[in-house]
Amino acid sequence: MITELAHWLVNTGDLLYGWALALTPDERTARRLLQRWLQSVRSDPPAVWRDDDLLARLYQVAGASFADQPLRRLPAPPGAPLLGPLRALPLDQRVAVLAYSLPGVDQGRLAAILGIPSDSAMTTLVQAMQALAPALGHTLPSEESSRECSLIRQALIDPTQHLRIFETIRRHLTACTPCRQFEREWQAVSRALMSAIRHYRNTTALPDSVRAQLLKTAQTPQHRLARLLPLLQLVALISIVAVLVLPGLIRNPFTVVTTSAAEPALSAAALIERALAHGGIPEPEGPPVWQARYQTLWYFNNRTIAPLFAEIWHDRDNPARHRLQLRHVEGGAPYEFQLGDGSRRFYYALDGAYAPTLYGDLPVRANPNEPELVMSVLTPEQQEAAYRARLTTGPWAIVPAYLRQASTAPDLRLLGQQRIGERLASIVSFRGISPLDLPAESAESVLVLMAISEQDGHVLSITELVGPPGGTQTSRVVWRLVAFNWLVTGEQIRDAFTFERAWNGRAETEGLAIQPIADPAWPLVRENNVIDVGATNLQRLPETFVLPAAIPAGIERELLVRFRGSTINGVLYTGDGRRLILTYDRLPGLDTTIPVEVIGPWRVRIEPVRGQRYRVAIETNNSRRNAGVRLALDASGFTIDELRTLIGSLQRIDRLDVITRQSRSGQSR
Numbered sequence: 001m002i003t004e005l006a007h008w009l010v011n012t013g014d015l016l017y018g019w020a021l022a023l024t025p026d027e028r029t030a031r032r033l034l035q036r037w038l039q040s041v042r043s044d045p046p047a048v049w050r051d052d053d054l055l056a057r058l059y060q061v062a063g064a065s066f067a068d069q070p071l072r073r074l075p076a077p078p079g080a081p082l083l084g085p086l087r088a089l090p091l092d093q094r095v096a097v098l099a100y101s102l103p104g105v106d107q108g109r110l111a112a113i114l115g116i117p118s119d120s121a122m123t124t125l126v127q128a129m130q131a132l133a134p135a136l137g138h139t140l141p142s143e144e145s146s147r148e149c150s151l152i153r154q155a156l157i158d159p160t161q162h163l164r165i166f167e168t169i170r171r172h173l174t175a176c177t178p179c180r181q182f183e184r185e186w187q188a189v190s191r192a193l194m195s196a197i198r199h200y201r202n203t204t205a206l207p208d209s210v211r212a213q214l215l216k217t218a219q220t221p222q223h224r225l226a227r228l229l230p231l232l233q234l235v236a237l238i239s240i241v242a243v244l245v246l247p248g249l250i251r252n253p254f255t256v257v258t259t260s261a262a263e264p265a266l267s268a269a270a271l272i273e274r275a276l277a278h279g280g281i282p283e284p285e286g287p288p289v290w291q292a293r294y295q296t297l298w299y300f301n302n303r304t305i306a307p308l309f310a311e312i313w314h315d316r317d318n319p320a321r322h323r324l325q326l327r328h329v330e331g332g333a334p335y336e337f338q339l340g341d342g343s344r345r346f347y348y349a350l351d352g353a354y355a356p357t358l359y360g361d362l363p364v365r366a367n368p369n370e371p372e373l374v375m376s377v378l379t380p381e382q383q384e385a386a387y388r389a390r391l392t393t394g395p396w397a398i399v400p401a402y403l404r405q406a407s408t409a410p411d412l413r414l415l416g417q418q419r420i421g422e423r424l425a426s427i428v429s430f431r432g433i434s435p436l437d438l439p440a441e442s443a444e445s446v447l448v449l450m451a452i453s454e455q456d457g458h459v460l461s462i463t464e465l466v467g468p469p470g471g472t473q474t475s476r477v478v479w480r481l482v483a484f485n486w487l488v489t490g491e492q493i494r495d496a497f498t499f500e501r502a503w504n505g506r507a508e509t510e511g512l513a514i515q516p517i518a519d520p521a522w523p524l525v526r527e528n529n530v531i532d533v534g535a536t537n538l539q540r541l542p543e544t545f546v547l548p549a550a551i552p553a554g555i556e557r558e559l560l561v562r563f564r565g566s567t568i569n570g571v572l573y574t575g576d577g578r579r580l581i582l583t584y585d586r587l588p589g590l591d592t593t594i595p596v597e598v599i600g601p602w603r604v605r606i607e608p609v610r611g612q613r614y615r616v617a618i619e620t621n622n623s624r625r626n627a628g629v630r631l632a633l634d635a636s637g638f639t640i641d642e643l644r645t646l647i648g649s650l651q652r653i654d655r656l657d658v659i660t661r662q663s664r665s666g667q668s669r
Contacts (some may be wrong), residue, residue, distance in 0.1 A: 004187040005041060005218040007087040009211065012051075015474070016481055017206035018590040019055060022086050022094055023062045031210055037061045045233070051102055056113045060093045084194040087136040087172050093128035093388055093448045100125055100190075103195045107158040122154055126601075129189055136192040140185050143178045152176070156183050162304045166353055166368045170589065186593045187303070219259070236668040262488035268428045271452050272406045279391060279397035280452075280459035281312070289487040291496065295329065296395045296479050299436060300353050300612035302591070308335070311484070312393050312498040314387075316502055316631070318342040321497055322387040326395060333371065333505035336388055338523070339497065348386075348523035349373040349507055356613060357394050360581035360634030361588050362570045363563045372524060373507035376517050379551030386520035392610075398435045398479050399459045401612075402448060418451060420481075424461050425451040435612055436478060441640050442608040447473070518559065522572065531560040531568055544629050545584060547571065554578045554637070578637035580646075587617045589630040600648040614643055 009016070020030035020037075037058050046053040054067035086094055092114060098106055099113045111121035111307050130140045144150065148310050152172045155161035156179075162169065173361055186575055204308050222626045266274065284290055305327045315321040321342025325334040335354040339347045350358070352367035366372035378386065390396060417426050437443040447465040452458065459478035467473035487493050516527040543567055551558060552573060559572040573580035590607045597604050605617045613636045620628025631650075635643055 005038075005045070006215055010472075011213050012205040013211050013214070014204065015051075016054070016058070017210070018200060019161065021204065022098060023058065025087065025090065027421050032212060033058070033062055033065065034210070035217075038214055041217070044415060046105060049258070052099070052109055052113055055095065055099060056100075056115065059091070059113065060115075073626075082132075082135065082193075082200060084133055088126055089131055092124050093131070096121065096125040097128050097132065098197075101194055104448035105159065107154075109483060121631075122157060125157065126153075129186070131191070133185070133189045133545065136189055136196070137187045138185050138305050139181075139183050140189065141178055143339065145176050145178050147177060148172060149179050150266050153174055153182055153186075156186060156303075166304075166367055167299075170603070180592075187591065188593065199334065200343070202501075202599060234663055252300055252396070256570070266426070266428075266454055268412045270409075270456065271414070271426055271457065272403055272412070274457035275452055275459055276400075276403045276407060277457065280457065281391070282405055282456040282458050283314070283316045284456065284458075284484075285602075287486045287488050289315045289493055289496070291483075291485045292481065293483040294479055295482050297436060297476070298326075298354075298357070298395045300357070302607075302610050308395060315342060315497075320387070322383070323496055323502060324387070324390050324396075333369075336390075336394070337371075337503060337505065338386065339502060340378065340384065340386060340498055341499075344377055344382060345499070346376045346378040346383055346386065346517075346523075347374070347503070348376075349503070349505055350524060353506075354394070359524065360410070360570075360615075361583040362561070362572075362581060362587075363583075363584050365563075366524075371505050371507050372513065373505070373606050374514050374515055374517065374523050374526070375608055376515050376523075378517075382520045386523065391519035398462065399565060400437040400461055402432060403452065403459070406448070406450065406540050415449075417454075420451060420460055423453050423455075423458075425462060426454050427451055427559070433612075435499075436610060437612070438608040438610055438612060439612050439640070502660060519557075521574065522559070525561055525572070529561045529563055531562055545653045546629055546631065546650040547582075547653055548646050549651050550644055552580060552638075552642075555580065556630070579635070580638070581634040583632040585630055585631045587619070588615045589636075590615060590617055599644055600650075602647060602650065603663035604644075606640065606643065614638070614640065616643065616647070 001557060012569070016034065016037075017030065020033045021027065024030045024033050040057060040061050041054070046057065086097065089097070095114060096110065099110050101110075107118045107122055111118040111126060114121050114124060116124070124148040126140075130142075133140050136663075149172075151165075155169055155329055157166055173183065178475060191364040218587045220342045271502070274480070281292070291311070291313045293312075296306060296308050296310050299305050307330055308326050311323075311325050311327070313323040320340055323339045324336070324339070326336045327334045333351070334349065335351045337347070337349040349365070349371045351369065351371045353369075355364055355366045364372055392400065404430065407433060412428060412430045415429055417424055430448055431445045433440045433443050434446050434449045437446075444466070449463040449465070450459060451452055453460060458481075459479065461477060463475055463477050465473040465475050487496055517523055518525045518527045518530045552575075555573045555575040557572075557574050559574075560568050561570055563569045563570060568584060570581060570583040573582075588607075590605055594607045597606070601621055603619045603621045607615045609615050612636060616633035618631040619630065622628055629650075633643075635649070
């Protein structure tokens, strides 16, 4: 416990001090609160060292130690103007605001920190935000138009609920003006508040003298002061490496091996090169059939994040036989499911909550909690291609994306080694852009710490540290190996690769016909969804159908697709690390604060989206409503300048010259 406590103080002491300043009237009282918090944690250490648990303990100590007297609170310092209005709130509301600023917090976590029922926790948070909104230049409306408004607004605040009733929210917001206004104001208040809190944390450092005193107390068991003082400097040094590698989700026992005791055989660059050869997930030595489970995260939109298990079953002797699925860590049906039996049958299912990540705004038949299921016949080569393609999308792409960044990072370093279970991992660090974050032009860099098995290049964990070097940094683990197993009995193998045994979703195969798919990389695109450009009379298409004047650079394939109706619904462009999806006669639901810009003949709104994507709404620049082009564009792998150039080149299909159309016909099948 002593080492864990020292680790936490070394790496997140500034964050803890910021919390204490918000919960007390002045710096002196904040320091007293930290001492009492330290005494509480030492006498009754938490089972898991997470921000949630330590904030909850700070709240408990503050409530028991200091009377909540708003009139005694002093003005905020000039560098943190938000601190004044925050201190004016009741203690439970201040804690609710601090908790809401933690990454990925939801209703359940908020309730656990406050120690009250979920509904009461949400009420406390809303009251706090309503009180703080005027100080941030906003007002949260209280008007409601129906009984459903209360449920919708609670879901707008809570990421987990938002994900579960996404379609209900979308339909309600279409008809309810007060709730649209509430969503717009809530998002504006949240962004302003989170920005102010981040600035406050990054500029409010725990004084060195206080940190030293807390560390001294933390590392000194009663009656053993003389014996442990010489270890203080060593523990602090080790903690800087050890805690940065596996904070947050990982709290298993570990051992740090210094480089002087066991010099790594590979350099950082050689280690990355070894991992890149297989994308960080190697084919392990041993029995041919194996299964691995990784814990990860994914943003379904800019507001909704979910912790996921990414699970893989694979047969090394028959690379076509595989099963991949993404599901919530709390259980339930998969968001994505893919199974190839290695010889003939292939199954794929996609839930509507995850569908926009892969298919943008195309009208696929998947809805939240109502997945679209495809059953097809593929050759072993096609099944293996589908397996490889799936490992380049969504959360599966986190590891290879970071490995590619590491391979060219000028600050790539080897920090040392660490034992994770029975594996000895080398720890490398570099600064990069998170694959979970906004595109590079809109994102802040993070410090990346990767634990890689030296033996086979297996990426065991990836931790991101967000914040300026030398300042307060918040950590999150975005990838870690949770379990690994060999499948050796016939029953185990049948359970893994038999659809009827593996699938637990709502969609049924009974009565489902075999559906030939056009491309293993796009399992929801059947052959009858693809439009042959050469056989289509493009001159007869309405003027609302537009395409880029030329195939974008880096694009290897163009597919014109029809999912519903009798004409084109959209276009898929795919290439190595690039994807572009056009959807006709539809505008995406973007943040209402995104400004309009004019690019050529188009009115355009471009929203950076988490997951390194852009979503774009494009309309004809005229005063007639519901006239002309209405186009949704979803892009990844493009810079915003490339995107603007591409948008400026959009032309009606019938105006593209004959040579261009013929060349596209060759790339469309």
